[in-house]
Amino acid sequence: MTVQISAAFDSGNIRLIAIEDDRIDLEIVKDHESDFYQWFHFRAAGIRGRALTFRILNAGGSAYPDGWPGYRARISTDRQAWTTVDTRYAGGVLEFDWPASSDADADIAWFAYFAPYSMERHHDLVGRMAAMPGVAARQLGATLDGRPLDCLTLGEGAKTVWLYARQHPGETMAEWWMEGALDWLTDADNADAAALRRKATFHIVPNMNPDGSFRGHLRTNAAGVNLNREWHDPTPERSPEVLAVRNAMDQTGVTFAMDVHGDEAIPANFLAGFEGIPGWTDALGAKFYRFRDTLAERSALFQTRQGYATAPAGKANLSMSTNQLAERFGAVAMTLEMPFKDHEDLPDPATGWSPDRCRRLAHDCLANLAAMIDDL
Incomplete structure (x- = not known):
């Protein structure tokens, strides 16, 4: 199944750049009429049984790039419980992987900068x-x-x-x-x-x-x-x-x-x-x-x-x-x-x-x- 990325929902923010095999390249969208950006929130579907790497390519140009070192992205499969996932930052790119621990059997997962409050x-x-x-x-x-x-x-x-x-x-x-x-x-x-x-x-x-x-x-x-x-x-x-x-x-x-x-x-x-x-x-x-x-x-x-x-x-x-x-x-x-x-x-x-x-x-x-x- 093809992986599908969406941020078309309350508080969603991401732009899909490319999917190449098990690598998904993304960008955070700037605030409207502004150069600020750092918040991301999106869902990925069709992920069961896949080992995926998500890359946010424009993380280095965000409002606060000093916020990325030592940061861990949040992930949820039910939008109720949010846990952290191992996250890497190098060369202006933020990366994190799927699966994360016991979530591997899910069809859909949500990823966010912090636990969303819709x-x-x-x-x-x-x-x-x-x-x-x-x-x-x-x-x-x-x-x-x-x-x-x-x-x-x-x-x-x-x-x-x-x-x-x-x-x-x-x-x-x-x-x-x-x-x-x-x-x-x-x-x-x-x-x-x-x-x-x-x-x-x-x-x-x-x-x-x-x-x-x-x-x-x-x-x-x-x-x-x-x-x-x-x-x-x-x-x-x-x-x-x-x-x-x-x-x-x-x-x-x-x-x-x-x-x-x-x-x-x-x-x-x-x-x-x-x-x-x-x-x-x-x-x-x-x-x-x-x-x-x-x-x-x-x-x-x-x-x-x-x-x-x-x-x-x-x-x-x-x-x-x-x-x-x-x-x-x-x-x-x-x-x-x-x-x-x-x-x-x-x-x-x-x-x-x-x-x-x-x-x-x-x-x-x-x-x-x-x-x-x-x-x-």
């Missing part, structure tokens, strides 16, 4: 949460492709907390984290969650970039715009997603904010803060550092040794959400980064950094917030 699963999450007691769902606006921008609100406390994810749509670990956060907050048996809801009101945007998510983009929306460079001056034409969320934040104010992302190169979970904003104070910065450092004490899935360099005084980029919210509201704002590779302090050779561990890290983050909410 728009269908997003709608399931929003619907499930909207039916929970004490949760209100609203549409903040519409994307350029006409998709709803969903926000879930819960809690009744005076502190205002905003959690938002997937400004960069290919960073699917961010919405897996959101699923874990929502499950923790709505758990009727969780006394810490109940106490936190009494002290804080949460506004949660699980997916800031539905268009890019569906289109299979790495980093941009339908107009090819990086949403996390729009927070200083969002417009309906370029970044309606940011405009809708920032307008809603202006109405509520922001005490604490977390922007959830994934990082291609660093094999660790870490936080980036708002050093360098014009309105920096040591008192505000101390609250961020306390959250970061106590999270490292609480969670084996988090560390503080690796991360991004901080901006010099007065040099923060206010087009990025964390800096903009800290400056605009005096908020304790931060960016959470999770790896596409593995968390090297606690590696899992079978799954790498995984959806389950994204959800567990969300639980740890919220338990940490509950412990210090009174001091924000």
